[in-house]
Amino acid sequence: MSLPALPPLPEAHEQFLDSLLKHLRDDERFVGLAAGGSLLSGTVDEYSDLDLISVVADEHYAAVMDQRLQLSAAWGTLLSGFTGEHVGEPRLLICLYDNPLLHIDLKFVVAADLAERIEDPVVLWQRGTVLTDAIEPGDADHPMPDPQWIEDRFWVWIHYAAGKLGRGELFEVVDFLSFVRERVLGPLALVSAGHLPRGVRRLETNVPDFAAELRGTVAAYDATSCGEAIVQCVRLYRELRDRLAPAELVRRHDAERASVAYLHQVMAAK
Known part of the structure; x- marks a missing residue:
């Protein structure tokens, strides 16, 4: 795997990303994968979770959202997974994987959703320039204390x-x-x-x-x-x-x- 401008990752994290990228590349419903959090800031260590954004083609989004738990189970040894309504983000799937044991947050969006964001994610993979085209026109807007x-x-x-x-x-x-x-x-x-x-x-x-x-x-x-x-x-x-x-x-x-x-x-x- 060739990740863009990222520092070396712990072996478990790199192993998971390698596997996930292969699955996504082989599935025509997906058009890209981006990351935020510690992967974006370059602070991933062995205790880090991964905040990942799976970008779905518009025409397949509804079907993928219906199947996302089954999909996530096919992407690794899923121990448990649940949706993120409790944190106000129903598009989020919070997962615990084994082999390697990792906490992975998977958010499912379409490319247009990237226009409104709290941080500028790092693009790990995309078909053509679909993710960068969606990200570049706008700026991230992280909520600040009032x-x-x-x-x-x-x-x-x-x-x-x-x-x-x-x-x-x-x-x-x-x-x-x-x-x-x-x-x-x-x-x-x-x-x-x-x-x-x-x-x-x-x-x-x-x-x-x-x-x-x-x-x-x-x-x-x-x-x-x-x-x-x-x-x-x-x-x-x-x-x-x-x-x-x-x-x-x-x-x-x-x-x-x-x-x-x-x-x-x-x-x-x-």
Whole structure:
């Protein structure tokens, strides 16, 4: 296999791609294969999954979508596969293969779908120039954090977490802390360092100093630990907000004061 401008891949990943490309080339219903994620960024390691985009000829798309689970089973030793409605992407098939053991995300699209995308995929194979023709006219548009959206909600979330802490619902607090790391702190920290806002993915590598501080938001199942973790969330959010806030940001000062005061009141009662 000759992959375009990619660094060396782990043997298991290269083996799977070799096999998949052979299947697709031999099936006239498919017109190309592209990749995103770590394959695009050149960061594939032995623990990586593969984010692949199988491009189907328009006239065969409906039939392929009906048969995609059976097709994916024919492309390797499929242990399990399911569709991606839970992540808002019904075109996605999430697969676990064996021999080699790999997590593979397969998205099935037609070429025109490539015009709207969050990243510019690397084309691994195509018939003619059908994929590059669909990609080149437009630009990728990765969703970015909306500072006002976050500010409008953050202090309400802090009040909610404080209430759960006061009631002793510590599993709820632990879940809340994970949510804030994934939806607020991780994305803002990555953006502040010039990276795309992909939750907390590769945070330890891309923003190691921030990752060290973020450890303070990982609580034990203990009321004191949970309270301190919420306080750390507040501190880190304030720092990131001040660093990234646009001039027009409307700060919810009253909500901030009230929710933080309530948090400390609850913590003092524990």
